[in-house]
Amino acid sequence: MxxxxxxxxxxxxxxxxxxxxxxxxxxxxxxxxxxxxxxxxxxxxxxxxxxxxxxxxxxxxxxxxxxxxxxxxxxxxxxxxxxxxxxxxxxxxxxxxxxxxxxxxxxxxxxxxxxxxxxxxxxxxxxxxxxxxxxxxxxxxxxxxxxxxxxxxxxxxxxxxxxxxxxxxxxxxxxxxxxxxxxxxxxxxxxxxxxxxxxxxxxxxxxxxxxxxxxxxxxxxxxxxxxxxxxxxxxxxxxxxxxxxxxxxxxxxxxxGGKSPNIVLPDADLAQAIPPGVVAAFRNMGQSCSAPTRLIVPRNQLDRVHQLALAALGQMKVGDPMDAATTHGPLANRAQFERVQQMIEAGLRDGARLLAGGPGRPEGLARGFYARPTIFSDVHANMVIAQQEIFGPVLAILPYDTVEEAIAIANDTVYGLGAHVQGTDKEQLRAVAARIQSGQVHLNYPAWDPQAPFGGYKQxxxxxxxxxxxxxxxxxxxxxxxxxx
Missing domain, CATH: 3.40.605.10 (Aldehyde Dehydrogenase; Chain A, domain 1)
Structure with a gap:
């Protein structure tokens, strides 16, 4: 090369x-x-x-x-x-x-x-x-x-x-x-x-x-x-x-900036909804302003969500970015590495449930701005990791009891750049999309469209x-x- x-x-x-x-x-x-x-x-x-x-x-x-x-x-x-x-x-x-x-x-x-x-x-x-x-x-x-x-x-x-x-x-x-x-x-x-x-x-x-x-x-x-x-x-x-x-x-x-939600509706096929959501949240090592880093899921399906999310995480390999087998490299600079570490610590302090990852570098990587892909669950909308843009590989899972509550959680942010909604009822998908305050909404992980205008609401x-x-x-x-x- x-x-x-x-x-x-x-x-x-x-x-x-x-x-x-x-x-x-x-x-x-x-x-x-x-x-x-x-x-x-x-x-x-x-x-x-x-x-x-x-x-x-x-x-x-x-x-x-x-x-x-x-x-x-x-x-x-x-x-x-x-x-x-x-x-x-x-x-x-x-x-x-x-x-x-x-x-x-x-x-x-x-x-x-x-x-x-x-x-x-x-x-x-x-x-x-x-x-x-x-x-x-x-x-x-x-x-x-x-x-x-x-x-x-x-x-x-x-x-x-x-x-x-x-x-x-x-x-x-x-x-x-x-x-x-x-x-x-x-x-x-x-x-x-x-x-x-x-x-x-x-x-x-x-x-x-x-x-x-x-x-x-x-x-x-x-x-x-x-x-x-x-x-x-x-x-x-x-x-x-x-x-x-x-x-x-x-x-x-x-x-x-962004703090994009990913609403999984009660009728969604979790096997189709959760793994791509984890991949999307961690794309580019989470350094994407529209990455859906808030996964909003039905409370009564939380255990299954955890299983699927951890399985998806297990398919990722963090390492040397010149290695063809690597899926996720380091964070782009020292300031971002330190920011991600601080936000992971904030999630732990606020009492979020750590499912995977955590502070520090992945095992075997002693040098470089490598971070551990991290998943928190039982996250509340007022926690720091649910409100502030992290810009790193940190996914917050927020449970809800009603669709109204899910929409409220999605909109409970100063940002409004991107959003995702998963489900099988097309009319409900469209209705929920209409109520999300963001410049772009993706329904059931569609292909990227370079003709789709992109930009934000609010901040x-x-x-x-x-x-x-x-x-x-x-x-x-x-x-x-x-x-x-």
Whole structure:
């Protein structure tokens, strides 16, 4: 397998930013180590940009916007198609980078992280090809126009997936972008900048500035020449970005935290409902904002739920993410490892029943940010582990006596990003879904749909990503009266 580190070092990418079509040295000299989560050792150092670099990138994007926004949709779609093809062509390189930088098992990086990221590009390309930018409404024309320069701030947990979920529709809409990836998992972002350049993006249309949220993120959010900010991250980070953006009255799209419920209705087939629920809660080592980490089940079926949940857990193997047999690797960074340990201790203090896992590393793993997949039962809705986002492999089982109580438990959270409902009565499934306060609801574990808009209620954010709605997020609406008079 080609080493992404060797590739990036040989090309001189680690010490450079991508601005206005060129790989350039940053204005400052700050560097940060990229830590391998499976060894806790430094992989390399990358250069961090500062406010001056963010300024250069914004001005480059502003300069490119008039021409790019007027480019025919078929030309923009062609660029997206070339980026999509290059991402698939180099899928092994991207997968290896993800394994190194954030601990994704190589098999999962290949089967989920990279192909799902590619799907965002394909969907953006295909939607653009048939999108009606002008629609009649009587004698009025409703126009959709690109909003302008967009700052895109992406997280460390699904690095390339979140990049394509933003860059694809933004470019499709006719916007120019400045990407600030997480400095904790930057390798896949640098590889992505390479393929955007190779695909022939005009100078200034796509720019990448590595840096911290406090420096580069804050500069981008407050910059008067930035028309929109799209951030995926914690609710705390989303609030800070919105506050910085507020004086400019710019649009802010936020995909933030979650504490997603999974309601198992009384008529559900537990053998079909519980094992996939455990797998979904622990996907990406629990580091998914929409992971259904609250399993809400009938109290009178609790023993059977326990049996099935433990059996599902027994199929998981935590270990070296480069091992093809590994299903779950380390947590992505030290801060997240420590957060998960604290939350497991909080569950024990609050009196939740520990079914499996617990504090510390799994047996045989003395080094690396490995955590024990943990299941608590007899969890009450007011416990810390039922209210706060853990962002790790911790599942809380909450029993209920009535469906009304189950719905109340599901909605008893400040978040509202994703939800699941399991059962056999289709009408009841739909009725329960209608009453859950979340931006997306999955009924009986359907296939992932890249056209399904994704976003949150309440403190899970605002705005939508994916599909047509994801592209429209990067557009302004203009009505021209008398257009058809």
């Amino acid at each position: 080609t080493s992404p580190l060797h590739h990036l070092q040989r090309a001189g990418r680690l010490e450079r930013l991508f601005i206005n079509g060129h790989w350039i040295l940053p204005e400052g000299r700050e560097r940060v180590s990229v830590i391998c989560p499976s060894t806790e050792q430094s992989l390399c150092e990358i250069a961090l940009g500062d406010a001056r670099d963010a300024e250069r990138a914004v001005l480059a994007a502003r300069g490119a916007f008039p021409v790019w926004s007027a480019t025919p949709p078929q030309q923009r779609a062609a660029l997206l198609g070339r980026i999509h093809a290059l991402l698939l062509e180099r899928s092994d390189l991207f997968a290896a980078a993800l394994t190194l930088e954030m601990g994704a098992p190589i098999g999962y990086a290949r089967s989920a992280h990279v192909p799902l990221a590619a799907e965002h590009l394909r969907v953006a390309r295909d939607n653009l090809a048939s999108y009606p930018f002008i629609r009649p409404r009587g004698t009025t024309a409703i126009l959709r126009e690109p909003i302008g320069v967009c700052a895109l701030i992406t997280p460390w947990n699904w690095p390339i997936y979140q990049i394509t979920a933003k860059v694809g529709p933004a470019l499709a809409a006719g916007c120019t972008v400045v990407l600030k990836p997480s400095e904790l998992s930057p390798l896949s972002a640098l590889l992505f900048a390479e393929i955007v350049a190779e695909a022939g993006a005009p100078p200034g249309v796509f720019n990448l500035v590595s840096g911290t949220g406090a420096e580069v993120g804050a500069t981008l959010a407050a910059h008067p020449q930035v028309d929109m900010v799209s951030i995926t991250g914690s609710t705390r980070a989303g609030v800070l970005v919105a506050q910085a953006a507020a004086p400019g009255v710019k649009r802010v799209a936020q995909e933030l 899970s954010g605002n705005g939508r990503e994916y599909g047509i709605e994801g592209m429209e997020e990067y557009m302004e609406v203009k009505s021209v009266l008398g257009y058809y008079g």
